[in-house]
Amino acid sequence: MAIFASDGRPLPQPTPTTQPFFDAAKKRKLRLQRCPRDGFFYYPRSRCPKCLGDDWTWQDTNGLGEIYSYTVDRIAHDPAFRAFAPFAVALVELDCGPRMTARIADCEVSDLRVGLPVEAHYEDVDDITLVSFRPRTA
Amino acid sequence: MSKNIRDKVAIVGVGACKFGENWDMSREDMIVEAAYEAYADAGIEDPQKQIEAVFCGAVYPNGGTGEVAEALKLFDRPISKLSNYCETGTDTFRYGVMCVAAGMYDTVLVVGFDKPKDRGVSGPSVSFDRVRGLPATPAGWFSLCAARYFQTFDAGREDLAKIAVKNHHNGTLAPKSMLKREITVDDVLNARIISWPFGLYDCAAQSDGAAAAVITRADLGRSFRDDPINVKAITIAVGANPQSDPNFDFLSWKPTQVAAKDAYRQAGITEPFRELDVCQVHDCFTLTEMLTYEDLGLCKKGEAKDFVASGVFELSGELPVNTDGGLKTFGHPTGATGVRMIYENTLQLRGQAGERQVKNAKLALSHNIGGAPQACGIAIIGHP
Structure with a gap:
């Protein structure tokens, strides 16, 4: 069952595994799991995707990265996203290693490019905070 | 193995x-x-x-x-x-x-x-993935590869457009295809964008x-008949969702590379481009066909655009691909597509493909991928 925001968008529902990610996002921090052998990984999961170890810890990252690849959704199949279209969905390669798929905020579609430096961006929607990225301001 | x-x-x-x-x-x-x-x-x-x-x-x-x-x-x-x-x-x-x-x-x-x-939508249901809250459609999943591929191999929308033009032409010659309309590179480039860089004509016709x-x-x-066609190889490979695979570089379809290696071994093929006579590949989007040329080993990584430009994959070329128009114009009724490829390759191998007949076709490959994409199936059939 999806939970919907007051603006109609479906919202992620934190699980025990993902709750720390959302708790950190509320405090404007990009916090990811880090394996002592293989480093940071994303998305949140119970074991490291490389060594399958479960001795990872949650650690804050600097929230910086660059666009690895991207596409632009101009249609927004879900009516709740139409107000955002056209919007960019990008693979962001973080300085700390893993890639995150996320929306790019505060960026003209024509300014998108592979290699664009971006920083984590936080949007409070009802009771949850969503993480997207935007072009670096500093 | x-x-x-x-x-x-x-x-x-x-x-x-x-x-x-x-x-x-x-x-x-x-x-x-x-x-x-x-x-x-x-x-x-x-x-x-x-x-x-x-x-x-x-x-x-x-x-x-x-x-x-x-x-x-x-x-x-x-x-x-x-x-x-x-x-x-x-x-x-x-x-x-x-x-x-x-x-x-x-x-x-x-x-x-x-x-x-009959379902009222033109693709699988929009799905939402875990913590991202992002709408995802097949066009979105596949188009995410494009910007990176373009940047890495100096390719662009016009390279993809040539694939759509080819498959539209081939579809006009297949009596049972869905779309029968010639298009030009300009038509492809000027069509409305679905998910950048895919415009309308970069996307297959769901049917x-x-x-x-x-x-x-x-x-x-x-x-049963004088001209049976033998199965030479049949295999599948399934991998991780590219979104959750930390090693996926979005420049190639890993399951295709794995399945192709296995299929060629079964069929005893060492030089696929030279040995195969005709191929049907999974062209859900033009970029999918482009990457598939490389991942099937028909050319090296990054060479696909030059091969496309040279016309080798056209009906008159050295290795015609998607002779019936492919998913692009023959249509893509999901469960039927792989069997439709067997249908077309069998007609080609028997010399019954009419105006789209490839000369002296003896060995044919069909290639299907599925998911985001996670799965690949390959069949190679040929004269006994």
């Missing part, structure tokens, strides 16, 4: 209904049309006695086996339904081939079908349809 299945199973009958928006046909109507064409093609007059088991592939229906049994009035025998993303058709064919090779049955029917147009094949033991092939 798979064991060799080469030359153990023969294709003796193929059939397909017309692909398209088949508002006037039920699933059962399409299944009957495809299966009875395959029966006639195989010279089967009494399917009740001659078809020992049925393997059907479909993605959208919840049921499947009962409707196939009732449509074909084939009761009291094994009927199974398979689903494996968009490579369902190839995997369904694979199950049939393995059962015959194992000696379980002499002759079986493989039928792939789907009727997505309704069914396709069927009758297969039997290779040593029985000639009891």
Whole structure:
């Protein structure tokens, strides 16, 4: 069952595994799991995707990265996203290693490019905070 | 590693209904049309006695086996339904081939079908992935590869457009294809954008349809017809969702590379570009076909755009690809697609492909991928 925001968008529902990610996002921090052998990984999961170890810890990252690849959704199949279209969905390669798929905020579609430096961006929607990225301001 | 299945199973009958928006046909109507064409093609007059088991592939229906049994009035025998993303058709064919090779049955029917147009949406349901809260469609998943590929290999939308133009041309020559319209590179570049860099003509035509094949033991092939076609290789590979695979570089389809290696080993192929005569590949989007040329080893990574520009994959070229228009214009009824590729390759190998006939075709490959994409199925068939 999806939970919907007051603006109609479906919202992620934190699980025990993902709750720390959302708790950190509320405090404007990009916090990811880090394996002592293989480093940071994303998305949140119970074991490291490389060594399958479960001795990872949650650690804050600097929230910086660059666009690895991207596409632009101009249609927004879900009516709740139409107000955002056209919007960019990008693979962001973080300085700390893993890639995150996320929306790019505060960026003209024509300014998108592979290699664009971006920083984590936080949007409070009802009771949850969503993480997207935007072009670096500093 | 798979064991060799080469030359153990023969294709003796193929059939397909017309692909398209088949508002006037039920699933059962399409299944009957495809299966009875395959029966006639195989010279089967009494399917009740001659078809020992049925393997059907479909993605959208919840049921499947009962409707196939009732449509074909084939009761009291094994009927199974398979689903494996968009490579369902190839995997369904694979199950049939393995059962015959194992000696379980002499002759079986493989039928792939789907009727997505009745669902009111033009693709699989929009899904939402875990913590991202992002809408995801197939066009979105596949287009995410494009910007990176363009940047890495100095390619662009105009390179993809040539693939759409080719497949539109080929589709005009296939009587049962959905779209029959020539287009130009400018048409492709000026069409409305669906998910950048994919415009309307970069996307396959989802359609309704069914396709069927009758297969039997290779040593029985000639009891059905004089020109049986043998299965040379059949395999699948499944990998992680690219979004959750930390090592996926979005520049190639890993399952295709793995399945191709296995299929070539089974078929004894060492130089695929030189040895294969015709290919049907999964062109859900133009970029998918572009990357597939490379991942099948038809050219090196990054060379696909030059091969496309040289025309080698066109009907008149050295290795024609998607001779019937592919998913792009023949249509993409998910479960039917892999079986439709077997249908087209069989016609090509028999010299029955009409205006789109490839000269002296002896060895043909079909390639299906599915998921985001996670799965790949490959079949290689050829003269005994």
